[in-house]
Structures are given as C-alpha cells and as structure tokens.
Amino acid sequence: MGHADVTLDTLGYLCPMPIILTSKKIKELAPGQVLEVLSDDEGIKKDMPAWCQTTGHEMVGLEEEAVDSKKVYKAYVKKTG
Amino acid sequence: MNSTTVEPSAALAELRETKTDKVTIVVLSGDMDRVMAAFIIATGAAAMGMEVTMFFTFWGLNAIRKRGVSSKAKDWILRLFGILNQGGADALPLSRFHFGGLGTSMMKRVMKRHHMPDVPELIQTAQDLGVKMIACTTTMGLMGITKDTLIDGVDQLAGVSTYLAEARRGAVNLFI
Numbered sequence: 339m340g341h342a343d344v345t346l347d348t349l350g351y352l353c354p355m356p357i358i359l360t361s362k363k364i365k366e367l368a369p370g371q372v373l374e375v376l377s378d379d380e381g382i383k384k385d386m387p388a389w390c391q392t393t394g395h396e397m398v399g400l401e402e403e404a405v406d407s408k409k410v411y412k413a414y415v416k417k418t419g
Numbered sequence: 420m421n422s423t424t425v426e427p428s429a430a431l432a433e434l435r436e437t438k439t440d441k442v443t444i445v446v447l448s449g450d451m452d453r454v455m456a457a458f459i460i461a462t463g464a465a466a467m468g469m470e471v472t473m474f475f476t477f478w479g480l481n482a483i484r485k486r487g488v489s490s491k492a493k494d495w496i497l498r499l500f501g502i503l504n505q506g507g508a509d510a511l512p513l514s515r516f517h518f519g520g521l522g523t524s525m526m527k528r529v530m531k532r533h534h535m536p537d538v539p540e541l542i543q544t545a546q547d548l549g550v551k552m553i554a555c556t557t558t559m560g561l562m563g564i565t566k567d568t569l570i571d572g573v574d575q576l577a578g579v580s581t582y583l584a585e586a587r588r589g590a591v592n593l594f595i
C-alpha cells in the first residue's frame with residue numbers, strides 16, 4: 339500500500355483496543371495524513387471500515403500479511419479535516 | 420406566495436442537531452462479563468465519536484463502587500446487605516464459572532495474557548473518552564449505597580426521567 343505518515347502498533351491487542359488506540363492516535367495527525375494501524379485481531383477487517391464510516395475518516399485500504407503463521411493486518415486511514 | 424422549500428443543507432443540519440449519534444446503556448448486572456460487554460460497547464462508541472451515557476442500577480452499581488467500602492446506611496438490613504454485597508470493579512464475579520472466585524481469577528489471567536483490559540481499566544478508558552456515568556438514586560437507596568462509596572467521576576445521581584430524556588434521543592439504547 340505504501341505511504342503512511344504515522345504507524346500505530348496494536349499487535350496483541352483485542353477489540354476494542356485497536357479502535358480506541360486509533361481514535362486517540364488520529365488526533366495527532368494533520369488532515370490528509372495517513373495512519374497505518376497494525377493489528378492481529380481479525381475483527382479489524384470489518385471494524386476499521388465501520389469506524390471510518392462513522393467518524394468520517396477515509397479508509398484507504400487494508401493489507402493482510404502472514405507473519406510466522408499469524409495474520410497481521412495493516413489498515414490505512416486518511417484523516418479528514 | 421409563501422415558499423415552503425427547505426434548503427437541503429439546512430434540513431440536514433437540523434436533522435443532525437436533533438438526531439445525534441447518541442448511545443445509552445443501562446447496566447443492571449454486576450457480573451464481570453456483562454459489565455465488560457457494557458464498557459466495551461461504551462468505549463467503542465465513544466471512540467467512534469458517539470455520545471455515550473451509562474446508567475448504573477441494582478447490581479450494576481457494584482461496578483462503580485469503591486472496593487471494600489461497605490454501606491454506611493443507618494438501617495441494619497441495608498448495612499448487612501452492604502457487607503454481603505461487596506462492590507468494586509475488580510471484585511465482580513463471572514456470571515458463570517465463578518467457582519468461588521477461582522474461575523474468575525483464571526479468566527482474569529487469560530485476559531491479561533491477551534492484553535485485554537479488565538473492568539477497572541475499561542472504566543478509566545471510558546472516563547478518558549468522556550463517557551458519562553449516572554448512578555440510579557432509587558436503587559442506591561434500596562441497597563444502602565451512599566454517594567461517598569461510589570468511585571470518583573460518576574457524573575450525576577438521577578432517576579428514570581433523566582434516563583428517558585437521554586434515551587429518547589439515542590440511536591442505540593441497550594439494557595445489560
């Protein structure tokens with residue numbers, strides 16, 4: 339997916355922590371910047387788009403990667419003004 | 420001729436004004452699992468930018484009582500009740516498999532291993548995110564729970580009208 343301005347590592351955390359940490363972190367970004375959220379909680383695949391839809395931030399994309407037989411999800415969120 | 424045409428943006432603004440994304444949760448249960456579910460929904464909703472109010476009543480009050488503080492009520496029945504019904508966010512039993520505390524402490528250990536916040540941490544997170552907490556005065560009276568035995572940050576003590584005034588504007592209203 340490429341470009342991200344800030345990365346948030348939520349590996350090992352279960353729902354609702356990835357979303358809560360994301361909502362805190364996004365405040366530190368400037369509008370237009372992209373936040374990359376790393377998570378190994380599969381729920382993030384549905385939760386992050388839902389969070390974006392409600393908060394108005396833009397869901398840029400989501401990547402899956404297999405790391406040591408575990409899935410790691412990378413969600414990309416662009417902060418809106 | 421009177422024009423009754425409404426500007427779409429104005430109508431939308433008005434709609435937003437009257438129908439905020441508001442969540443109310445009545446917490447009646449004092450079971451750890453149910454209280455956790457309530458706080459997970461509350462913190463999740465707050466993280467989504469929704470306005471959240473939680474109402475604690477009956478056993479749910481145990482979640483927002485200070486640990487080890489028993490009733491200071493004058494009535495001996497209420498005092499006895501306060502001794503039997505211990506409060507405290509970290510002292511809530513599981514609804515099933517509590518096994519005199521053994522099952523609950525095992526569950527807490529598993530939660531810790533999974534970086535899962537426990538009830539006290541969830542309460543702290545909820546307060547950080549601006550979740551409003553209201554304690555029901557009627558059940559406080561019935562159970563001999565006084566204001567000074569509740570944790571700090573309980574926004575108000577109120578009754579059913581306060582709940583309904585909030586719930587009628589709520590998009591999501593839950594009873595746990």
